[in-house]
Amino acid sequence: MSDHSHTLEAHTATGFDSRKVAIWTFIGSECMFFAALIGTYLVYHGKSLSGPTAGETLEIPLVTIGTAVLLASSFFVVLALNGAQRGDRRALVTWLSATVFCGLGFVGMQIYEFSHFVHEGLTIKTNMFGATFYTLTGFHGTHVSIGVLWLATLLILAIRGKITPDKALNLEIAALYWHFVDVVWVVIFPVVYLMKDWKP
Amino acid sequence: MDAHVIEAEGHSHPGPAVYVKIAFVLFLVTALEVAAYELSHRGGTSEAVIGPILIPVLLVLSAIKFALVAMYYMHLKQDHKLFTGLFVFPLIIAGVIAIALMTLISYHLHYNLGQV
Numbered sequence: 387m388s389d390h391s392h393t394l395e396a397h398t399a400t401g402f403d404s405r406k407v408a409i410w411t412f413i414g415s416e417c418m419f420f421a422a423l424i425g426t427y428l429v430y431h432g433k434s435l436s437g438p439t440a441g442e443t444l445e446i447p448l449v450t451i452g453t454a455v456l457l458a459s460s461f462f463v464v465l466a467l468n469g470a471q472r473g474d475r476r477a478l479v480t481w482l483s484a485t486v487f488c489g490l491g492f493v494g495m496q497i498y499e500f501s502h503f504v505h506e507g508l509t510i511k512t513n514m515f516g517a518t519f520y521t522l523t524g525f526h527g528t529h530v531s532i533g534v535l536w537l538a539t540l541l542i543l544a545i546r547g548k549i550t551p552d553k554a555l556n557l558e559i560a561a562l563y564w565h566f567v568d569v570v571w572v573v574i575f576p577v578v579y580l581m582k583d584w585k586p
Numbered sequence: 587m588d589a590h591v592i593e594a595e596g597h598s599h600p601g602p603a604v605y606v607k608i609a610f611v612l613f614l615v616t617a618l619e620v621a622a623y624e625l626s627h628r629g630g631t632s633e634a635v636i637g638p639i640l641i642p643v644l645l646v647l648s649a650i651k652f653a654l655v656a657m658y659y660m661h662l663k664q665d666h667k668l669f670t671g672l673f674v675f676p677l678i679i680a681g682v683i684a685i686a687l688m689t690l691i692s693y694h695l696h697y698n699l700g701q702v
Contacts, residue, residue: 400668410669414676421680425687433695450620454613461609464659468602565660572651575616576644580623584641 408561413566416529420570423525424577432586434513440582443508443515445499452495453575456530459488460481460568463537463561470554471543478549482541482557485564489534496527519578526570533564599661608658612651619647 398404404497462484469477500520510520542558543549549557590639625632626640657663662670 393661402666402668406669407672410672417673417676418683421684422687425684426691428684429688429691429695441631446620446623450616453616457609457612459617459654460659461605461612465602466604468599468605471599562660565655568659569655571654572648572655576619576648580619580644581641583627 403555405559406555406562408563416566416570420526420573421466421524423522424573426518427522427578428586430514431584434515436513438503438506438508438512438515440515440519440578443503443506444477444579444582446579448495448499449575449579452492452499453571455488455491455495456568456571457493459485460565462488463564467554467557467561470549470557471549471551475544475547478544478557479541482537482544486534486538486541489530489537489564493527493531493534496523496530500524522574522578526567527576529567529570533560533567536560593610598659598664600664608654612654615647615651616682619644 398407400407462481466478466481466485469481470473508516508519510516537560540549540560544557622636622640622643626636627633656673660673662673
């Protein structure tokens with residue numbers, strides 16, 4: 387039965403695995419979702435009547451480390467995928483563990499940053515900066531958290547030896563999602579943090 | 587065919603050597619972004635030179651990182667063009683959405699509400 391359903395999955399109208407077409411379609415829709423959030427952030431940037439403002443609140447050093455950690459995680463997950471495709475279980479588990487560790491590190495950085503800002507008096511209700519900043523980075527952080535859970539699940543399967551070369555597509559799909567989360571941050575980092583003093 | 591190449595769905599994926607090079611470039615470009623920001627806030631000549639062009643510089647550097655991750659880590663360079671289409675077409679719509687949103691709401695804020 388499972389062999390029969392696998393055969394049905396492989397022969398699609400496009401000739402591609404439907405899961406891969408689905409994840410790319412999903413990523414396309416996510417582009418529009420984050421474009422709306424980033425556009426809204428930019429529209430209201432510098433429009434708050436009261437502080438704290440972006441220039442007073444955001445700190446570059448911590449988030450630069452977070453950015454480096456997220457970029458490193460993208461590097462690690464392609465190495466994990468390479469290991470899975472070659473049937474190298476040791477490489478798969480090692481690099482996938484590193485990816486999950488980096489993902490957790492980024493989420494930890496964001497939790498620390500948010501709690502620090504709340505102590506500084508910036509909440510989602512404080513002003514337009516607070517509302518747009520927490521909405522944008524909060525949704526991104528949620529995506530990262532979902533990605534960490536997804537990759538951690540695959541890590542458990544990898545440790546149990548259930549991600550064989552013929553099942554590497556399962557990891558490739560998760561890796562595509564993870565890279566997308568990374569490229570969204572590649573946009574958020576300069577737009578929100580490095581352009582914090584920009585006066586529209 | 588290169589020994590480091592993996593076959594997937596009939597298209598070759600680059601190997602670890604390429605991934606390492608891309609990672610190096612990504613970290614280098616990130617360092618350039620932060621350096622540009624720091625120079626634009628240091629005062630004096632560096633601020634006078636970098637300050638006015640900081641935003642275009644940051645946007646170009648960000649676009650380079652975005653393209654590198656999409657092309658090499660997401661394998662769009664090697665995979666079938668269908669996947670590039672599934673990503674780039676919505677990305678163009680996303681850009682139009684962001685620009686339209688910014689234009690519409692900026693107009694609304696400027697003529698109706700002022701600052702919020």
